[in-house]
Amino acid sequence: MMMAAGTRVAGKWLFWSVLGVLTILVLIHVLRPEPVWVDLATAQRGPMEVTIVEEGKTRVKDRYVVSSPVAGYLHRVTLDVGDPVMPGELLAEVDPMPANMLDTRSRAEAEARVESARSALNAARQRTQAARADAELAAAEHERMATLERSGYVSRELLQQAQATAARSRAILKSARFDEEVASHELAAARTRLEVSAARSEGQGPAEYLAVRSPVNGSVLSILRKSEGVVQAGDAILELGDPSALEVVVDVLSFDAVNLEPGIATRLSGWGGTTLDAVIRRVEPVGFEDISALGVEEQRVRVIADMITPRDRWEMLGDGYRVDAAFILWQSADVLQIPASAIFQHNDQPTVFLVTEDRAVLQTVVTGQSNGLVTVVNGGLTEGDQVVRHPDRELSHNDRIRVR
Incomplete structure (x- = not known):
């Protein structure tokens, strides 16, 4: 009888103990926080640039607007946009209006314009010589850098800089030559006006037409006046340039x-x-x-x-x-990087949530360059580490996570 009573008491204690343990487990399961849903990213090495x-x-570097040198009647322009032109090629014809005879002051002004155009041409020639010297020096420097780069004495970057300098020098020389050609034709235009007026004062008749010629080697970029008609001196006709x-x-x-x-x-x-x-x-x-x-x-x-x-x-x-x-x-060409959205400030230091055994752990990192999408990591992470891509306010240190 006593053994049966003891067995019943032990059975009750065992029942209530198991029931209490189950109750505690249920409460823990019910009360513990749910895992936070997150997106993950992997720290990986690769090329990056900012x-x-x-x-x-x-845009064409040097553009030249060809205008009518005198007031007169413009013949229809036969060129089209894109047509190539050579220096001295006929662009248009203008029948000049009868030139007025120049008085003493006007003749002096015309002669002064001729001298000014001659001085501008001389200055352009000097600039061309200086540009030619710079281009030759840049070309020689590029050749020297190419030789040194093949021997391994200079870096590829220095060779590229020398190549860029040589290209710029060639472009500057070409522009200087264009300026010289333009100055030459401006001198010719000034001489023409003076000579036509002089012929008029001597009783000679005007020429049948005045030829408007190309000052440079290039192509027609735009036609500002296609149809024939009366034009004034300085009215734009064509725009030229080297494409x-x-x-x-x-x-x-x-x-x-x-x-x-x-x-x-x-x-x-x-x-x-x-x-x-x-x-x-x-x-x-x-x-x-x-x-x-x-x-x-x-x-x-x-x-x-x-x-x-x-x-x-x-x-x-x-x-x-x-x-x-x-x-x-x-x-x-090779840096460790993670998405920039994974990095946030914690205690005034760049920090990420590092994934460790299905938990998010705060990890301070050392960052480098960033292009807005990805950021270089110089310390705190290794290749292959996984971090939370877009951490939100609900996520805290050591929280359980679940990947979407």
């Missing part, structure tokens, strides 16, 4: 322009062909106000870049074409 990307357009000498004009936000300087490498894309290489030649020191597509007033700065890719790769690119310009501020 760029400023803006939309730009191509093989293009530059890229990009309007950059002033906030970004302070990070740009001449010599920064630029990548051009979005024009319908292969990616092209360019280099910044000038960042204009004056900004201007522009209205964005959303109606927001913006301060922008004009940046000019020269293409260094060979002409045969962009021969279909013309004046006024749209391009996407990416200015490369920093780049590396």
